[in-house]
Amino acid sequence: xxxxxxxxxxxxxxxxxxxxxxxxxxxxxxxxxxxxxxxxxxxxxxxxxxxxxxxxxxxxxxxxxxxxxxxxxxxxxxxxxxxxxxxxxxxxxxxxxxxxxxxxxxxxxxxxxxxxxxxxxxxxxxxxxxxxxxxxxxxxxxxxxxxxxxxxxxxxxxxxxxxxxxxxxxxxxxxxxxxxxxxxxxxxxxxxxxxxx
Numbered sequence: 145x146x147x148x149x150x151x152x153x154x155x156x157x158x159x160x161x162x163x164x165x166x167x168x169x170x171x172x173x174x175x176x177x178x179x180x181x182x183x184x185x186x187x188x189x190x191x192x193x194x195x196x197x198x199x200x201x202x203x204x205x206x207x208x209x210x211x212x213x214x215x216x217x218x219x220x221x222x223x224x225x226x227x228x229x230x231x232x233x234x235x236x237x238x239x240x241x242x243x244x245x246x247x248x249x250x251x252x253x254x255x256x257x258x259x260x261x262x263x264x265x266x267x268x269x270x271x272x273x274x275x276x277x278x279x280x281x282x283x284x285x286x287x288x289x290x291x292x293x294x295x296x297x298x299x300x301x302x303x304x305x306x307x308x309x310x311x312x313x314x315x316x317x318x319x320x321x322x323x324x325x326x327x328x329x330x331x332x333x334x335x336x337x338x339x340x341x
Contacts, residue, residue: 146187146217147225148238149194151208151316161203168193173200191224198227205300207316213237230302230314261308262288275306276317282308289318 152158164171169179177196180189197203198210210227212218212235227233258267262284273289275282284307293304293315301315 146212146214146221147191147194148211148213149208150211150238152206157202157206161197165190165193165197168196173197187221188224191221195224195226198225198231204228205298205302207231207302207314207319209234211236211238228302230316258283260285260288262292273318273322275309275311276313276321277306277309277311280306280309280311282306286322290315 149161152161164174168174168177174193174196177193180186194210198208208227208231210225210231210233212222212233215235218235222233225233258272259265260267260272261282265285267283267285271285271287272283273286274280289304290301292307293301295301303312303314305312
């Protein structure tokens with residue numbers, strides 16, 4: 145295995161993506177993809193199909209990550225994969241980790257009466273979402289923030305500006321934080337970032 149695509153909201157959408165990638169000529173969303181040329185390498189054709197899939201709905205709106213597992217293949221073939229700006233392309237092994245809230249965020253919301261930063265109505269922990277920036281105080285209904293971020297009759301937002309700290313955030317990052325992926329995230333200053341380069 146050389147490359148994987150992950151970040152699907154559920155296994156059904158992942159399986160549909162996999163099926164369409166394996167059967168592009170049968171998929172109704174990929175009718176525009178040309179057939180494989182006789183001289184074209186199968187691997188390069190699969191990358192072409194992947195690039196086209198990432199440009200059409202429903203996949204173009206999902207917070208997917210394209211991960212190359214082998215650096216040599218990444219160097220040689222990464223130019224063949226074109227993804228939307230909100231989909232990171234990275235290289236390296238997948239590190240499995242258990243996801244779960246170990247911080248006190250849920251306890252704080254249970255103990256305090258919280259109000260949505262967007263609509264000012266009562267908020268409970270299950271329907272709440274917080275900004276990815278650790279110093280930001282935004283707490284809002286998931287649906288309120290989604291409506292605020294949606295543009296042009298979108299059903300699923302891609303990105304937006306946090307109404308509390310004015311930081312541009314990706315919707316997928318907000319959801320990942322909600323399910324516990326960023327529980328160890330620490331804020332860095334710009335001088336910290338400069339020292340890493």
